Amino acid sequence: MLVIAVVAIVGAGAFAVVASNRVKGSASKTAAAYFEAWRKGNVDGMARLVYQPPADYTARHRALSEELHVESIQLTPGPLKSTGDGSAEVPFAGVRRLAEFGAWPFDGILRLGVRDRAWKVLWAPETLHPLLKDGGRLELDEIDVSAAELVTSEGEKIPNDSYAEAYLNPLKPEFEQVGFGWQLVLKTPGQPDRSLLTKQPEANVERTTLSRPVQAAAARALDGIEDSTIVVIRPSTGEILGLADRLEDNYSAVRDVFPPGSVFKTISAAALLKKGLDPSAQVACPATYTIPGFRTIPNDGEVDRGLVSFTDAFAHSCNTTFVEQATTLLSSEELVETAAEWGFGRPIMTGIGGTCGTVPETDDMDLLAENAIGQGEVVTSPLCMAALAAAVQSGTWRSPRLLSKAQVRRIDGEPVPDVQLDERIVAALRNMMTAVVDHGTASEAGLPEGVAGKTGTAEVGEGVTPHGWFLGYRDDLAFCVFVRNGGSGRSAAVPAAVRFLNGL
Incomplete structure (x- = not known):
């Protein structure tokens, strides 16, 4: 009986262990x-x-x-x-x-x-x-954003380091649409918030008139050239294809004006042609010319070219020729009137503001002489000079614009009407600007075939390096290069134009 009891107890204990280990x-x-x-x-x-x-x-x-x-x-x-x-x-x-x-x-x-x-x-x-x-905590936060993206005329992003940011960034608020986006944030005690995901609303995309290849070529042409700008316009439409601006001290190629120097001779030549001076007429280009009863004006380097055609006087930028002809044939009012036909004093509707410049009337013969060669009180913007080159190429002055016509009208108001120019004068100016590149002040500088233009060197004070200018066109593309305090037009502006045109 005792054995049976022990066995029973052991058996019960074993069952309990098995039962307790059952999972x-x-x-x-x-x-x-x-x-x-x-x-x-x-x-x-x-x-x-x-x-x-x-x-x-x-x-x-x-x-x-x-x-x-x-x-x-x-x-x-x-x-x-x-x-x-x-x-x-x-x-x-x-x-x-x-x-x-x-x-x-x-x-x-x-x-x-x-x-x-x-x-x-x-x-x-x-x-x-x-x-x-x-x-850690995960939170989804709503973020207020206003998005606008300006792109090229092709719908592509504006090239990096385009030197156009000073114009595009202030323009964005015109196209921003107020909205909101989302941000997924991780918040961990003792640590800064960490953004995990962000979703911005789709930007309101607005096309500018800038051409991506033209803008890129203009910007790269200015690399290494301080205080400079290139403005490029399509003559047939007035669209700004390129706007690379490296001007310093808050100067603007669109809104600020500078003495133009000899590029203004394009206007003076138009006024003299309008007055009846023939492009082939023989005119004197002496080393110096003294206005009867007034001051003496020298050529650059006091070069004496003797008798030359009016076209060659333009090609070689003879100060003495232009002073003699202007003070003999033109009144101040006639010079101002011609300048107005070619954009001076006229509103410019770009969508980003802008000015052309002024040619003041004067009774002072010395000042008329200086104005005729782009000195004196004449001032202009690089934008205006690009528009001038475009007008010579197309025969029509058009207000440059950076946006569509509809957007320019919304921002600036009713557009300025186009101005049809005298075909005879336009044809003569084309030949004269071709001569500048062929055998004049821009010759043998490496400019591509088909380019016509005008150089300019603007004196800006005793002991101060002059401004360098070069305006021109090739096919349906017109441009102005301006190098503030950069030296002569030939040495400072023309090389930049060469790099730009060869970079297209």
Whole structure:
């Protein structure tokens, strides 16, 4: 009987040990059930599989989905790995689709362990997302933005380092549309906020008239040339194809004016042609010329060319010829009137402002002489000189513009009408500007075939380096190069024009 009793007791004890070691379910089944409930959004079902879930377990899950605007979640579990006696883990890949950002992938680890004789999920905030570790919070913030993008006429981005930023950046507010974007931010105690995702609203894209290849060529032509600018215009339309501006001290190629020097002889020549002076007429080009009863004007270097055609006097930029002819044949009013026909004193509707310049009337014969050669009180902008070159090429003066006609009208008002110019004078000026490049002051400088132009050197004070100018055109492209205090037009401006034209 005693033996039987002992055996019974031992048997009961062994059963109790077996019963106490019996574990409900398996790690793989618990993990599969958790992932399935997570996919379906069954947070209560997920909580039942978690060992001692926090009181805010359900609230955390629902808040994250609501605050981040989660539309769906995909979960792809990897193979289950045993990590010890009664513990395991399942690596998984997840993808949350957020309404504002689309697919947002993440990787996580689901940890499991035997608790109270059952396999349970050992949950922590990083199970929901690894970035929630250490008290991290994910927040979706609305950000106020106003977006506008200005692009080239081809619809492409403006080239980097284009030297046009000073004009484009202030123009953007004209096209901005007030809106808002989104930013997904990680906030971790003791650490700076970290932006994870940002979505800006689509920018209001506005095309300018800038040509990407022309703008790029103009900008690169000015690399290394301080205090300089190139303005390029399409003569047939007035569109500004290139606007590279490296002028310093807040000067603007569009809005500021400078003494033009001999490029203004293009206007003086037009006035003399209008008065009846023939391009082939023989005129004197002495080293110096004294206005009867007034001052003496020298040629550059006091070069004496003797008798030359009026075309060659223009090509060689004879100061003495232009002073003699202007003071003999023209009145100040006639010079001012001709300048007005070619843009001076006329409003310019670009969309970014602008001015052409002024030619003041005078009763002073010395001042008339100086004005006729672009000195005295005559001032002009590089934009205006590019428009002048464009007018010679096309036979029509057009207000330059950087935007579409509709946008220019909206910003600046009714456009300035085009001005048809005298065909006889235009034809003569084309030949004279061709002579400048062929055998005049811009000859043998490396300019491509087909270019016509006019150089200018503007004196700006005793001991101060003069401004260098060169305006010209080739086919349906007109330009003005201006180098402030850069030296002569031939030495400072023409080389930049060569680089620009060869860079197209």
